[in-house]
Each structure stands twice: as structure tokens, then as C-alpha cells.
Amino acid sequence: MIYLIGFMGSGKSTIAKMLSEKTNYPYIEMDQAIEETEGMKIRDMFAGKGEQYFRDKETEFLKNLKNDVVLSTGGGVILREENRALMQEGTVVYLKAEWETIVERLTGDTDRPLWKGDDSEKKKRFDERLGLYEQAADVVIDVDHKTPEEITEELVERLK
DSSP: OEEEEOSTTSSHHHHHHHHHHHHOOOEEEHHHHHHHHHTSOHHHHHHHHOHHHHHHHHHHHHHHOOSOOEEEOOTTGGGSHHHHHHHTTSEEEEEEOOHHHHHHHHTTOOSOTTSOSOHHHHHHHHHHHHHHHHHHOSEEEEOTTOOHHHHHHHHHHHHO
């Protein structure tokens, strides 16, 4: 089980797909799987049922994972200690991006419920999560100024 963690925009989905091809583990996009199970978009879960409801669904999803997969997690999965503990059963890879990289990648993205509001709010959320990503990670990969191919190659090497 390989869990990719990191702030939104750090490249988890892209790297998970590429890593899946290299490891022959199936790839799962956690947010997408939760949307399919719930029959609604995450932004609608946030709006209609609240963030807590969505966080409960993340924990439930992690508890029900059975087979070896490459899992692209949601950026906030590390907020719960229980989730961090569940992920320790596999290898946790932190795709570490600087704030400037995240802003550059997410400018104009309207699909992420927590990428709304003013920049100081977003930066605060980013800063609050950094320590949790570091704490949860078995492997840390810096993603700034690297292509997805370079990141995937580095990750494959580090996982050996």
C-alpha cells in the first residue's frame, strides 16, 4: 500500500497514476472514490453536509482498503490522527511543494472547496498542515521544479 499525501496541487493524482504503471498496483483517487460512493461531488458534501461529514468518509474509506494500491489521498486526510495511524500500515509518501508552486498550479481552480477565500486563509491552512505531512511521511519527495517523470523515477528509487 502506497499512500501519496500532500497539499492540494502537489501532484498526488498525476504521480499516483504514473507510479501505478511502474509498480503494477492499481491506482485509486480517494476523493473520486468517495464521490462515487456518496453519489455527489465533494464541494456538495461540504456545502450540504459539512467538512466533518466528508472527513468521516475519508476515515471510513481508509478503514475499508484491503488490497495493495497506490492511493492518491485528499490534501486534508492527515488532519485526523486516526487516518495517520491507518496509513502507517503502508508506505506514506509526502509530495512536498512550496507555497509558490501550489499557488501557481491552483490559480483559477474553482472545483476545490477549500481553495476558496482569501490568500491568507489558504496560506494559513497550508502552514498548519506542513508539520502533519512531515510527521506522517515515510518518504518525502520535493516536487518543485521537477517533471512528473522525474518525481516518479525518484520515488521508485526511494521505494526500493
